[in-house]
Amino acid sequence: MAAEMDLTPKSAAAAFEGDGGGYNIWSFPALGEANVGAGKLVLKPSGFALPHSADSAKLGYVLQAKERRRDSDTTRSSLMVVQQWRLIQRPYYCFLGRTTKAYTPGLFTYFFIAGTQSMLRGFSTDFISKSFNITKDEADEVTKNQTGVLLVKLEQGKTMPKPNALVTHKLVHQLTISATLTEKEFPFLNQAGLSANLIKLEPYAISSPIYTTDSSVQVIYVVGGGGRVQIAGLNGQSALDAEVTAGHLIVVPRFFMVAKLAGEKRNGVFLCHYKFPGCPGRLNWQDISIEGIIT
Secondary structure, eight states, X not given: OGGGSOOOOBOOEEEEEETTEEEEEOOOHHHHHHTEEEEXXXXXXXXXXXXXXXXXOEEEEXXXXXXXXXXXXXXXXXXXXXXXEEESSOOEEEEEEEOTTOSSTTSOOEEESSXXXXXXXXXXXXXXXXXXXXXXXXXXXXXXXXXXXXXXXOOTTOOOOOOOHHHXXXXXXXXXXXXXXXXTTOTHHHHHTEEEEEEEEOTTOEEEEEEESSOOEEEEEEEESEEEEEEEOGXXXXXXXXXXXXXXEEEEOXXXXXXXXXXXXXXXXXXXXXXXXXXXXXXXXXXOOHHHHHO
16 A cells, blocks of 8 residues: 555665766665656766667756757657757756656666667667668668667767757756646646656745645655655555655655655755646646634
8 A cells, every 4th residue: 555655765776887977766666656767867078878768758857067958759659759968067867757658667768779788789680781771781880889888978079969949849848946847838748647846945944735636646856955854644644754865766655745844955856746547737736724724
């Protein structure tokens, strides 16, 4: 049952580390049970993430620095986005999303076009050459020339193509303080079945108890600072009362209530909400009023 889930804040663990950067993941039972996932990408100078698609719809939040991104292809039916990343300064990205149709619930699985884990490497040179009408030498170059895995370091002088303004407008949105992002402002969210919030709290400020009325699961990533989070579960039971710091991830199950209290440093949290089937559209919030309870 949801009330028995371990909801304690968790830090990410390294899944890959290389010259181009690293990728960290969160993997614990609450994520799989709630069908949500999370990951964090860190690019080193000249780091580049090889073109890939994923099995899950997700949102990426830029945590630090600047970057250039190119979305080269979108498969609408499966909500997969092939992405290329190039570093200008050292950026961090947090990815939160749904894993309802994922290969492994609670985890994002990536499928690469190039590199040692490329899907094309699973086919023989003969099949590749005939499929794309190229020579066998060209087929070997396509499948074996890139020896990197996930993240590579580019040579000096390599640049990214200028981004397509139309695609950028559809897939990138600027969040401001205490912003709730829905498909009205960002239509792509309706396809992905997600909504997002960015909340920044001043020292010792509190975000009062809130729950969602549309069966949404909340995934909370602590962007910076620290503080305290309390979650109330079924039958008025305390499901969590814990200190949190930057980098912690918290899952709030359906119909549970959550309140956030900032510590002595300014606190920022990025929330992703996964809408269950039958609940498309705007995220419905309910803020608890003490006056309403008393009267």
